[in-house]
Amino acid sequence: MKRLLEYVGFEPERLYVKWISGSEGQKFADTATEITENIKKLGPNKKMRDAQ
Amino acid sequence: MSKETELVRNKAKELLEDGDVELVVGYEEGTYPSRTTPLFADTLEKAERLIWNPFCVNSLPKLLSKGHFEDKLAVFVKGCDSRTVIRLLQDNQLDRDEVIVLGIPCNGNVDLDKIKDKVDITTIIEVEVTNNGVNVKTEGSTEELSREEALYDKCLDCRFPNPVIADEVIGNEVSELPKNKNKDDEVASLANKSVAEKNEFWEAHFERCLRCYACRNACSACTCRDCLFDRDERSTWLAKGKTLSDNEAFHITRAFHVAGRCVDCGECERVCPVGIPVQKLNRKISLDMDNLFGIGEIATSEDDIDNPPPLGTFLTEDPEEFM
Known part of the structure; x- marks a missing residue:
């Protein structure tokens, strides 16, 4: 799915698929922080936003 | 009358006369000789109208998917259509005992x-x-x-001119066809473009989508009786509205729904009235599927019916890029 979305023109840095178990609190927090930082660098997504 | 037409008519009449089938599905002449339209022949008189020529392009097996016919029937298929037969058999949309597959090798439409x-x-x-x-x-x-x-563009890159499944093959086998085009190279070069270029390419195409669903209706892997895109507009986040992002959501979703099951027949792209290169989406996924699961080309022989599609099964050795 990630590959397909990249193919139709989404930025790869916006797309994450990660397996995190319920017991891995730190991994969850780290991942969320990492995603947020990367997305902030990219700015708002323009793709598929024309309906709003 | 061409030799192929004669063979097709004789075979159909023979099957109907012997009572082997109740219905033969083939093509007849349309408005003029260069137009063809599917013909459902249940009598010998109708079988006289059957034809075969390089204009017989519509894939017929999809018309036979479950719920349409009760009778035992026979269907004429080209190489690409024969892979549709495998798709339908694997998806339990056809009973092997209920259909006689008559294959005809094809040089291109x-x-x-x-x-x-x-x-x-x-x-x-x-x-x-x-x-x-x-x-x-x-x-x-x-x-x-x-x-x-x-x-047709899809014929320029044909790898299956001969039927891969057939109870009987009519006409001479076609040896390897010239490769006038390489679809996979086109997909790879598009995938290597920048994010902005890819976005521009697809938005220009998706913008023109009419949401006529011809691609879905012609697709051999799209056989849901209740398609999620047919639901009431307000009841779902997958809207039927004809905006760029709704069109985009439709095409991405449809492509992923047929992932690992697309037989690369190219009907979706052929039937598109506005010329969206739908096959470039599906082919990308097929290549990814091969890359991830090593499935190679699917639906290439009758044995493939027993191989479950990669996204419909779980193996411990499946790749886990998300771990």
Whole structure:
């Protein structure tokens, strides 16, 4: 799915698929922080936003 | 009457006469000789109308998917259509015992849209497709065209000119066809473009989508009786609205729903009235599927019916890129 979305023109840095178990609190927090930082660098997504 | 037409008619009449089948599904002449339309022949008189020529392009097996027919029937298939038969058998949309598959090797189908500027398509009498080119005979003259000039794009990269499943093959087997185009290279070069370029390419195409669902209706892997895109507009986040992002959501979703099951018949792209390169989406996924699961080309023989599609099964050795 990630590959397909990249193919139709989404930025790869916006797309994450990660397996995190319920017991891995730190991994969850780290991942969320990492995603947020990367997305902030990219700015708002323009793709598929024309309906709003 | 061409040799193939004669063979097709004789075979159909033989099956109907012997009571082997109740219905033979083939093609008949449309508005003029260069147009064809599916024919459901249940009598010998109707079987006399059957034809076979390079204009017989519609894939017929999809018309037979579950719930449409009770009778035992026979269907004429080209190489690409025969892979549709495998798809339908694997998806439990056809019973192998209920259908007689009559395969006809094919050199390529002629695209009327491509040749209409070069010849008057209403006066075409006969067309011959060979490995070297296409000879179009009209009432006044004979035109010699190249394969690229006259055939459907999907035929220029055909790897299955001969039926991969058939109870009987009618006509001579076709040896390897020339490769006038490489779809996989086109997909790879698009995938290597920048994010902005890819976005621009697809938005320009998706913007023109009419949401006519011809691609879905022609697709051999799209056999849901209740398609999620047919639901009430307000009841779901997958809206039927014809905006760019809704169109985009439709195409991405549809492509992923047929992931690992697409037989690369190219019907979706052929039937699109606005020329969206739908096959470039599906082919990308097929290549990814091969890359991830090593499935190679699917639906290439009757044995493939027992191989479950990669996204419909779980193996411990499946790749786990998300771990």
